[in-house]
Amino acid sequence: MFADLYRHARTEAGAVMTIATVATAPVGFAYGHNWRWDRATDPWSTELRNRLGEQAAQRIENSFALELLAVTPTASGAGIGRQLLSSLLKAAMSSTAWLQTTDIDSPARHLYLATGWRTLGRGPDAPNGKPGLVMINQTPHQD
Numbered sequence: 186m187f188a189d190l191y192r193h194a195r196t197e198a199g200a201v202m203t204i205a206t207v208a209t210a211p212v213g214f215a216y217g218h219n220w221r222w223d224r225a226t227d228p229w230s231t232e233l234r235n236r237l238g239e240q241a242a243q244r245i246e247n248s249f250a251l252e253l254l255a256v257t258p259t260a261s262g263a264g265i266g267r268q269l270l271s272s273l274l275k276a277a278m279s280s281t282a283w284l285q286t287t288d289i290d291s292p293a294r295h296l297y298l299a300t301g302w303r304t305l306g307r308g309p310d311a312p313n314g315k316p317g318l319v320m321i322n323q324t325p326h327q328d
């Protein structure tokens with residue numbers, strides 16, 4: 186499933202990926218792409234739009250959708266996730282980014298809150314069966 190999602194994301198406009206390596210071994214990965222509602226007509230995206238409501242949905246039109254951020258457990262806690270996130274947002278074409286994460290007290294939610302992400306609303310159900318937490322980040326571009 187993750188391979189299929191990545192294959193599709195690579196065909197989207199503004200696709201960006203970052204990879205972290207330690208001694209040439211990949212230990213972390215993040216990617217995303219530009220988000221336009223006229224391209225997002227699959228059932229998951231339709232549910233996202235319905236749950237967010239039109240006002241919140243319009244805030245992420247033409248933004249950057251962060252699809253995946255992951256660090257291998259053996260390399261976690263060493264600043265790699267934070268660095269991947271920062272690199273990805275710097276490379277993104279929009280200064281507004283959004284993501285959905287599981288709404289639990291997780292390392293990911295800590296990281297997002299610590300780096301300026303804020304709640305936009307609720308999205309489709311996450312793997313825990315509860316509505317996902319949709320977050321938004323608005324960062325001025327830094328060259």
Ligand SMILES: CC(C)(COP(=O)(O)OP(=O)(O)OC[C@H]1O[C@@H](n2cnc3c(N)ncnc32)[C@H](O)[C@@H]1OP(=O)(O)O)[C@@H](O)C(=O)NCCC(=O)NCCS
Pocket residue numbers: 253254255256257260261262263264265266267268284285286287291292293294295296299
């Ligand atoms: C989220 C994730 C990418 C963080 O990667 P990481 O390399 O371990 O994170 P970092 O070392 O850069 O830490 C950055 C911040 O994450 C948070 N964090 C990391 N590990 C944490 C832990 N065990 N408990 C609580 N917060 C944690 C902290 O806010 C930390 O900042 P701080 O060090 O200033 O306190 C990693 O835990 C992961 O891959 N999780 C599973 C996949 C996932 O949930 N991805 C996001 C889906 S939307």
